[in-house]
Amino acid sequence: MRKEYIYHRFERFWHWMQAAVIIFLGVTGFEIHGSFTFFGYEQAVEYHDIAAWSFIMLIVLAIFWHITKGEWRQYLPTWKNLKAQANYYIFGIFRNAPHPTKKTVLTKLNPLQKLVYAGLKVLLIPTMVLTGLVYMFYRYPQQNEVLSLNISGLQTVALLHTLGAFLLVSFFVAHLYLITTGHTVTSNLRAMITGYEDLHDETTNVARESAPTASDKIAAETKEVTQ
Ligand code: HEM
Structure with missing residues (x-):
């Protein structure tokens, strides 16, 4: 095992800010939706708008960082x-089998994460931002304001925005569970806080390209027997 610096400072800042903003958007959004009362409807709308603009600013920063550092390649899906x-x-x-892929500096995400995160980035989050902005700038046709969208109604937009919110909540729950499935229960969480993670020596720079070999399985079984 060797300690490797895998999450850069900006990456960690972006991850935790994004988590906080999305949770806040979820809480205020579901209050607007009528699921519960906490801030009160009008405050919830005001806070949701502020959080939405913060989220958009964070997205712009993150896009800039991913492009300039080439980190967008981490998310290219693979079969x-x-x-x-x-x-x-x-x-x-559940059988204590070895991880089929190993995390490395160049391949931080496993194939399933690549697929899910790419979907979040190119589908779900843009849908939330676009439907949210339409929701925000929609005015009833008679009002004729400069920044307004005269579309026939908000039904589809509201439905898509709410569906997206439910998908994000589902992602969040799965994400909380998957955080605990690293090398140890807390290793993924610690890596996203400190930037450092213990990685296997032989695979620090090159992604493991194949599924576990027979010897991996034997090693895992031997480990099970001796424990
Ligand atoms: C930049 C992103 C976003 C923008 C611009 C945005 C904007 C809006 C606006 C303007 C509304 C309507 C408020 C009103 O009724 O006056 C709304 C509602 C809502 N938002 Fe967002 N939002 C964004 C992201 C999110 C996210 C990430 C979530 C969930 C995690 C979320 C969840 C909700 C929910 C559940 C509602 C209530 C929908 C309904 O019942 O019709 N929003 N949003």
């Missing part, structure tokens, strides 16, 4: 090991 990774989460994890 390689996708099935092995899914099998690991469904079966292997």
Whole structure:
């Protein structure tokens, strides 16, 4: 095992800010939706708008960072090991099987994470921002303001925005569980706080390209027997 610096300072800042802003948007959004009362409807709308603009600013910063550092490549989806990774989460994890892919500086995300995060970045988050902005700038046609959208109604937009919110809540719950499935229960969380993670020596720079070999399985079984 060797300690490697895998999450840069900006990446960690962006991750935690994004988490806080999305949770706040979720809380205020579901209050607007009528799920509960906490701030009061009008305050909730005001806070949701402020958080939404903060989120948009954070997204602009993150896009700039991902492009200039080339980190967007981390999210390019791949079929390689996708099935092995899914099998690991469904079966292997409960049998103490080895992770089918190893985290490295160049490949921080496993194939399933690549797919889910790419979906979040190119589909879900843009949908939330676009439907949110339409929601924000929609005015009833008779008002004729400069910054207004005269579309026939908000029904579809509201439906998409709310559906997206439910998907984000589901992602959040799954994410909380998956945080605990690293090398140790807290290793993923600690890595996102400190930037450092213990990685396997032989795989610090190159992603492991294949599913676990027979010797990996034997090693895992031997480990199980000796524990
Ligand atoms: C930049 C991103 C976003 C923008 C611009 C935005 C904007 C808005 C606006 C303007 C409303 C309507 C407020 C009103 O009724 O006056 C709204 C509602 C809502 N938002 Fe967002 N929002 C964004 C992101 C999010 C996120 C990330 C979530 C969830 C995690 C969320 C959840 C909700 C929910 C649940 C509602 C209530 C929908 C309904 O019942 O019709 N929003 N949003």
